[in-house]
Amino acid sequence: MDKHLYKSGLVGNCAYLAHINVNTNVDWLCWPAFDSTFVFGGMMDIDKGGEFSILPEGEFSSNQYYLENTNVLCTEITCESGSYRVTDFAPRFHQYERYFKPLMLIRKVEPLDGTPRIKVKCKPVCDYGKRQLRPVRGSNHIEYQGCDETIRLSSNMAISYLAEERYFVLNDSKYLVLTYGQHLEAPLVSTADNFLYQTIGYWHRWIKHSSIAGFYQEYVIRSALVLKIHQYEDTGAVIAASTTSLPEFPGSGRNWDYRYCWMRDTYYVLTSLNHIGHFEEMERYFNYITDISLSESEDYRYQPLYGITGTKKLHENIMDHLSGYLGNKPVRIGNQAYEHIQNDIYGQVLISLLPLYTDHRFIFRERKDSDKWIRSLLNKIERTIDEFDAGIWEFRNIANMHAYSNLFQWAGCKAAAKMAATIGNAELQERANALMERAAIHIENCYDPERKVYTHAVNSPHLDASTLQLIIMNYLDPASQRAKDHLLALEKELKTPGGLFYRYLHADDFGKPKTTFLICAFWYIEALACVGRLDDAINEFEKIMKYCNHLLLFSEDVDEETGSQWGNFPQAYSHVGLMNAAYRIAIKLDKPIFL
Incomplete structure (x- = not known):
């Protein structure tokens, strides 16, 4: 019998937890709380559990690791056309005399080598996979309606590529910000990078x-x-x-x-x-x-x-x-x-x-x-x-x-x-x-x-x-x-x-x-x-x-x-x-x- 290991890592911010597979998919994410219905639950059912993956064309290999002394997770994908890194994190840091810990999953996708062609699939579900959500396109986001609260995916990727699940060449850093209820209304790229910087700093201080x-x-x-x-x-x-x-x-x-x-x-x-x-x-x-x-x-x-x-x-x-x-x-x-x-x-x-x-x-x-x-x-x-x-x-x-x-x-x-x-x-x-x-x-x-x-x-x-x-x-x-x-x-x-x-x-x-x-x-x-x-x-x-x-x-x-x-x-x-x-x-x- 082959040795079975769980091929995923965990990110969280004391408000929610998400499991990220070595294949980049969000295998498990419950919102708005730990014991709520899953939004992504491929761990329990590949077909009914929804999907949030960032995959290349063709065969690929994967290397997954945490940024040292943090709960920030990196997944590096290498394929025939190049390689790229997905950095996943749940924002957490001190702000206004309390902890900022939104229901927000941030995914930074950056090219490392070559010109990798990638496709992003985002299909959240509700009621433990019994309900598919309806995507509604905005100018720089897609809203998914049908849950108790609206789920929004904001990105600097072409929204057409996201909505149509089309492959495109990754030639600069892209950001995917998934939110539940309260959505990101600030500048996307600078805010995501700032949140990443502050979250890394928070975990480093906690360990120190x-x-x-x-x-x-x-x-x-x-x-x-x-x-x-x-x-x-x-x-x-x-x-x-x-x-x-x-x-x-x-x-x-x-x-x-x-x-x-x-x-x-x-x-x-x-x-x-x-x-x-x-x-x-x-x-x-x-x-x-x-x-x-x-x-x-x-x-x-x-x-x-x-x-x-x-x-x-x-x-x-x-x-x-x-x-x-x-x-x-x-x-x-x-x-x-x-x-x-x-x-x-x-x-x-x-x-x-x-x-x-x-x-x-x-x-x-x-x-x-x-x-x-x-x-x-x-x-x-x-x-x-x-x-x-x-x-x-x-x-x-x-x-x-x-x-x-x-x-x-x-x-x-x-x-x-x-x-x-x-x-x-x-x-x-x-x-x-x-x-x-x-x-x-x-x-x-x-x-x-x-x-x-x-x-x-x-x-x-x-x-x-x-x-x-x-x-x-x-x-x-x-x-x-x-x-x-x-x-x-x-x-x-x-x-x-x-x-x-x-x-x-x-x-x-x-x-x-x-x-x-x-x-x-x-x-x-x-x-x-x-x-x-x-x-x-x-x-x-x-x-x-x-x-x-x-x-x-x-x-x-x-x-x-x-x-x-x-x-x-x-x-x-x-x-x-x-x-x-x-x-x-x-x-x-x-x-x-x-x-």
């Missing part, structure tokens, strides 16, 4: 203001840039991935919509960004989670995930009219996991916001109703601490008393105790400590003394990579023999020779998994570093680096046998895992932090 250690720094920088644009800045929500329905492996039916904010995932994202000195994302998320907390005041549960504006009902619908990625159906919009009971999330909310109360760079007194907010989360933990739940992997028809869920209740209460101490509330501190002890009892009930390992749930024999977090979160003293034995048992059963790691090997609602889950390999590396097996950690980290695509972007799942990328892409979880593992190793190596 990061504290990134010298261990695999290039990979960490790319991961940080990926994670940054997965935050929907308008509300502070962080999405798990920008895509839907990319299968965990071919024919699996495990095709999920990840364009939502999982509280668990957000904890990991914020932790990794905190490690490199970025806290703005955490403060924005605080506002998002506070809004949800207040709206849920009559209900003791949080959902595992919400829409990027806090939407609760994420009804799962199947788009039967779409053929799916490489023919893999179903294509799902929405995610039924919003109905699940997952009791680890309360602890993760507490941990993710702990620095706001313990890091003296923040003034905790600026946060209103801290007592009320902490008490509310402790109430939720107390009411759910003895429940069975769906666990981290969101089993649809299986419930257990999961070690992972209780671990994060334990860790969340530990965080709450620290917060309570900061704000001087002894009653909350005492209550948090008592709940920690209750959670620990459940965790210990998962211990198998004969195998010297913690199973994934009470009264279950199965092992699960999520219990690596027992070591990483310091529930188990990393220097203890119990931690080392637990790690040995997990790697013996779940690790592959290539360094990959299965989540678990027992059957779930869809049978046995056939691909490894990439973040589990990074958790394994972190655990190795924690217990003092640093050489092993470095060796395993280096093995995993080969599973990226040509742009250092990682998927959710990897096939053990072929090294193929599967699952949603790029996956925030995977890039979080890389950053946290690199950070853990760098600390052990005492690598310098570059500011």
